[in-house]
Amino acid sequence: MRFMNRLVGILFAVIATNGVGFAQQQDSIFLRKIYDEALSRGKAYEDLRSLCKDVGARLSGSSQAEMAVEWGKARLEAYGFDTVYLQEIKVPHWERGTKESAWIKSNKELIPVKILALGGSVSTQGTRKAELVVFKNLDALRAANKSQVAGKIVFINQPMDEKMINTFKAYGACYAIRGEGAIEAAKLGAVGVVIRSLGLPSDDHPHTGSMHYDEKVAKIPAAAISTEDANRIQKMVDQKLPIEFIFEMDCRNYPDATSYNVIAEITGSEKPNEIITFGGHLDSWDAGEGAHDDGAGIVHCMEALRILKVLNYKPKHTLRVVFFMNEENGNRGGMSYATWTKARGETQIAALESDRGGFVPRGFACDGSDQQVRFLQSLEKHFKPYELHVFEKGYGGVDIGPLKSEFPSIPLFGFVPDSQRYFDFHHAESDVFEAVNKRELELGCAAISSMIYLLDLYF
Amino acid sequence: MRFMNRLVGILFAVIATNGVGFAQQQDSIFLRKIYDEALSRGKAYEDLRSLCKDVGARLSGSSQAEMAVEWGKARLEAYGFDTVYLQEIKVPHWERGTKESAWIKSNKELIPVKILALGGSVSTQGTRKAELVVFKNLDALRAANKSQVAGKIVFINQPMDEKMINTFKAYGACYAIRGEGAIEAAKLGAVGVVIRSLGLPSDDHPHTGSMHYDEKVAKIPAAAISTEDANRIQKMVDQKLPIEFIFEMDCRNYPDATSYNVIAEITGSEKPNEIITFGGHLDSWDAGEGAHDDGAGIVHCMEALRILKVLNYKPKHTLRVVFFMNEENGNRGGMSYATWTKARGETQIAALESDRGGFVPRGFACDGSDQQVRFLQSLEKHFKPYELHVFEKGYGGVDIGPLKSEFPSIPLFGFVPDSQRYFDFHHAESDVFEAVNKRELELGCAAISSMIYLLDLYF
Numbered sequence: 001m002r003f004m005n006r007l008v009g010i011l012f013a014v015i016a017t018n019g020v021g022f023a024q025q026q027d028s029i030f031l032r033k034i035y036d037e038a039l040s041r042g043k044a045y046e047d048l049r050s051l052c053k054d055v056g057a058r059l060s061g062s063s064q065a066e067m068a069v070e071w072g073k074a075r076l077e078a079y080g081f082d083t084v085y086l087q088e089i090k091v092p093h094w095e096r097g098t099k100e101s102a103w104i105k106s107n108k109e110l111i112p113v114k115i116l117a118l119g120g121s122v123s124t125q126g127t128r129k130a131e132l133v134v135f136k137n138l139d140a141l142r143a144a145n146k147s148q149v150a151g152k153i154v155f156i157n158q159p160m161d162e163k164m165i166n167t168f169k170a171y172g173a174c175y176a177i178r179g180e181g182a183i184e185a186a187k188l189g190a191v192g193v194v195i196r197s198l199g200l201p202s203d204d205h206p207h208t209g210s211m212h213y214d215e216k217v218a219k220i221p222a223a224a225i226s227t228e229d230a231n232r233i234q235k236m237v238d239q240k241l242p243i244e245f246i247f248e249m250d251c252r253n254y255p256d257a258t259s260y261n262v263i264a265e266i267t268g269s270e271k272p273n274e275i276i277t278f279g280g281h282l283d284s285w286d287a288g289e290g291a292h293d294d295g296a297g298i299v300h301c302m303e304a305l306r307i308l309k310v311l312n313y314k315p316k317h318t319l320r321v322v323f324f325m326n327e328e329n330g331n332r333g334g335m336s337y338a339t340w341t342k343a344r345g346e347t348q349i350a351a352l353e354s355d356r357g358g359f360v361p362r363g364f365a366c367d368g369s370d371q372q373v374r375f376l377q378s379l380e381k382h383f384k385p386y387e388l389h390v391f392e393k394g395y396g397g398v399d400i401g402p403l404k405s406e407f408p409s410i411p412l413f414g415f416v417p418d419s420q421r422y423f424d425f426h427h428a429e430s431d432v433f434e435a436v437n438k439r440e441l442e443l444g445c446a447a448i449s450s451m452i453y454l455l456d457l458y459f
Numbered sequence: 460m461r462f463m464n465r466l467v468g469i470l471f472a473v474i475a476t477n478g479v480g481f482a483q484q485q486d487s488i489f490l491r492k493i494y495d496e497a498l499s500r501g502k503a504y505e506d507l508r509s510l511c512k513d514v515g516a517r518l519s520g521s522s523q524a525e526m527a528v529e530w531g532k533a534r535l536e537a538y539g540f541d542t543v544y545l546q547e548i549k550v551p552h553w554e555r556g557t558k559e560s561a562w563i564k565s566n567k568e569l570i571p572v573k574i575l576a577l578g579g580s581v582s583t584q585g586t587r588k589a590e591l592v593v594f595k596n597l598d599a600l601r602a603a604n605k606s607q608v609a610g611k612i613v614f615i616n617q618p619m620d621e622k623m624i625n626t627f628k629a630y631g632a633c634y635a636i637r638g639e640g641a642i643e644a645a646k647l648g649a650v651g652v653v654i655r656s657l658g659l660p661s662d663d664h665p666h667t668g669s670m671h672y673d674e675k676v677a678k679i680p681a682a683a684i685s686t687e688d689a690n691r692i693q694k695m696v697d698q699k700l701p702i703e704f705i706f707e708m709d710c711r712n713y714p715d716a717t718s719y720n721v722i723a724e725i726t727g728s729e730k731p732n733e734i735i736t737f738g739g740h741l742d743s744w745d746a747g748e749g750a751h752d753d754g755a756g757i758v759h760c761m762e763a764l765r766i767l768k769v770l771n772y773k774p775k776h777t778l779r780v781v782f783f784m785n786e787e788n789g790n791r792g793g794m795s796y797a798t799w800t801k802a803r804g805e806t807q808i809a810a811l812e813s814d815r816g817g818f819v820p821r822g823f824a825c826d827g828s829d830q831q832v833r834f835l836q837s838l839e840k841h842f843k844p845y846e847l848h849v850f851e852k853g854y855g856g857v858d859i860g861p862l863k864s865e866f867p868s869i870p871l872f873g874f875v876p877d878s879q880r881y882f883d884f885h886h887a888e889s890d891v892f893e894a895v896n897k898r899e900l901e902l903g904c905a906a907i908s909s910m911i912y913l914l915d916l917y918f
Contacts, residue, residue: 035622035624036622039621039622040621040622162498162499162898163494163495163498163499165494165844165845165846165902166846167898200898201897201898360819360877360879362846385624386624387624387625387821387849389848390846418819418877420819420896420898420899420902421896421898421899424896437879437880437883438660439621439626439659439660439879439880440879440880443624443879
């Protein structure tokens with residue numbers, strides 16, 4: 001009897017092992033098909049070209065953003081997914097306007113400076129002109145006296161730390177000068193704020209991005225200048241030269257506009273009400289073409305679903321691609337989506353976002369429990385042939401973030417491409433289609449498609 | 460007594476473990492200093508700009524190659540290494556000449572085609588014109604009859620396989636059409652050979668490279684056309700259109716020229732006669748600026764040694780950077796170096812090459828024994844903070860390859876950057892300074908500098 005038990009046990013182990021081996025072999029074959037489709041018959045690169053060139057930059061509330069919604073819906077419909085529809089939302093509507101000029105004046109020399117208003121900034125109401133006072137970071141500004149700052153224009157010249165290997169960490173460390181600079185400067189009576197662009201290279205164009213006001217503090221105009229101009233001004237400051245800053249911007253806020261998240265699905269064959277959401281954001285800043293940020297994420301996810309469809313994969317759960325609107329200046333798309341799906345009685349079992357550019361894939365991060373992170377790590381073996389090696393606890397994404405409030409146990413996965421070149425292009429005129437490499441983009445599509453397949457099967 | 464033995468054993472283990480921990484901590488601190496120097500005060504990017512813009516393309520035997528030798532010696536001297544000197548060698552001298560034109564003619568339509576003679580090709584001796592016969596690869600050509608080929612121009616249209624994740628493997632699979640195409644075509648009586656460029660993207664410029672003749676077979680002119688032109692011709696062939704190919708090239712071989720490997724050293728403090736050689740190749744093809752191939756390798760290694768010097772590192776062994784001449788069409792630099800160092804009675808304990816472009820580092824490969832590969836793998840932990848993850852058996856490099864004949868037990872290490880974009884630029888007009896990203900280049904310098912430090916300490 002004991003012998004028989006052991007024999008049964010051994011037989012069971014053999015069958016189970018072969019079962020695991022067989023499943024893993026099937027997965028390996030399927031992932032290879034996904035990569036072949038992405039690399040040989042991929043649509044992502046031409047889709048991105050179309051989004052960048054036919055639509056272009058697409059800030060929330062703009063005509064271009066409206067066109068991007070139509071573009072997205074039409075592309076998704078053309079790929080023949082089970083359902084394609086729009087989720088209506090309200091978005092902030094800020095426009096840069098037509099006037100944007102600046103100069104520095106020192107020793108009677110007048111030097112033009114390229115500026116970009118920060119997103120959400122008030123206008124200068126004509127020309128604004130004042131002495132420039134420089135701070136090395138937000139803490140230095142906070143530590144200043146009113147007498148040093150009142151009536152002046154504050155310049156915060158904090159460079160991103162090029163020594164940090166992960167460039168997103170360097171960005172995170174500087175983020176507050178853009179987000180909070182206007183509030184802190186206005187508290188001390190400044191009449192304007194200028195920041196060094198959050199960009200890593202020494203370049204000659206500003207990088208814009210979102211900023212905030214505090215309703216209890218005066219709203220002062222805020223702009224970014226290029227890292228090269230920032231270095232030039234710093235040199236003048238180091239030489240104790242008096243500097244006047246002169247700028248004009250007629251940007252302004254409009255009433256909230258109607259816009260949409262764009263959604264496509266392959267319906268789940270076993271559990272249609274259990275959703276795996278994956279996407280990027282359709283809006284972009286108004287400089288460049290929003291190619292890496294986040295045109296890449298849009299076509300990554302559209303292509304990931306297209307590949308599963310052409311390979312005739314029948315998912316157990318509903319696979320839903322969402323092109324989120326308004327990540328850049330409000331996250332209304334992400335917030336609305338979370339409450340909307342909850343209200344519909346859907347179950348969100350996992351979500352994934354691509355919003356770190358179209359660079360060569362390194363892996364995936366998981367914002368989830370230890371067990372969920374271990375699950376992610378268990379998938380690493382599938383990606384070994386494709387040179388992915390980052391499978392760790394980390395950040396998911398801005399758009400999918402609000403799902404955590406509605407579905408506290410949901411794991412959020414962030415696609416992790418290589419980060420080295422991202423801040424060459426981020427929120428700047430350099431973020432154009434030509435900055436994206438075809439193979440790197442396609443490998444991202446294949447990695448995400450593979451991950452969605454594995455999540456559907458095993459999570 | 461037995462107790463005392465155990466106590467001594469435990470004490471010894473504690474001391475040894477702390478020793479290992481202390482050494483590892485010191486290494487960790489030192490590697491961080493290397494990376495800081497490369498990323499904050501690096502010289503590699505401006506050195507590469509100078510090599511690409513002040514010297515430019517530099518094929519063996521050309522004036523530009525001579526200038527590159529002077530450039531290299533001057534830069535190395537400026538960095539103040541212990542010794543800087545030249546090793547005289549003889550190199551092949553082939554020149555493209557001034558005429559390089561081609562057309563395809565079909566149904567009376569004449570379409571101009573961009574060509575690049577393959578390096579080493581004979582001239583067309585005026586205009587060469589013949590019917591074009593297409594083969595999908597070298598095996599198909601070898602299987603053909605003389606009657607199909609005699610008097611015609613052979614076109615070999617084998618695309619690199621974009622499905623291969625490591626692009627060097629896709630390159631290796633096509634290499635023979637360039638290297639052997641002229642021999643195989645001439646055996647069957649062809650009067651010329653044209654190949655599809657060994658490049659991954661669909662682009663409009665040819666990629667050149669080396670080719671061979673067989674002294675027993677007629678030498679016929681050989682050229683590359685762009686992947687776009689190759690696709691266009693294939694379409695015409697598929698439509699059964701008759702195609703005539705017309706081309707003129709006045710490239711030719713000259714007598715061997717005198718040239719040099721450029722060498723710099725920090726002398727070993729304990730074992731000066733034991734050498735760690737690391738380098739790239741100074742020559743390049745004559746299209747583009749030789750930025751990724753192999754300007755990047757040159758500045759990688761120069762910068763790696765510069766960093767160790769400014770950090771005041773005193774190596775045990777002699778650290779020797781070699782700028783090899785003539786990797787592209789003869790490897791005379793590599794071969795001469797191996798016999799020369801052997802004849803001087805030096806011991807080469809390890810060698811490293813960077814010749815895969817200036818892209819973001821992935822790791823290192825080791826052409827060596829299992830034990831040597833395990834040694835390489837033992838270093839992986841040091842590179843974890845810097846996102847390197849490839850530590851495996853693999854290829855070293857063309858220039859350091861001949862050292863194996865003279866020093867059979869030497870391990871050869873190849874620096875492994877990401878391979879995805881390499882064949883966008885390889886041997887083509889697109890391989891210019893602007894195609895190299897500053898941070899990616901600098902991270903390569905730091906990785907190589909760190910590896911040389913660890914080899915000196917632990918190998």
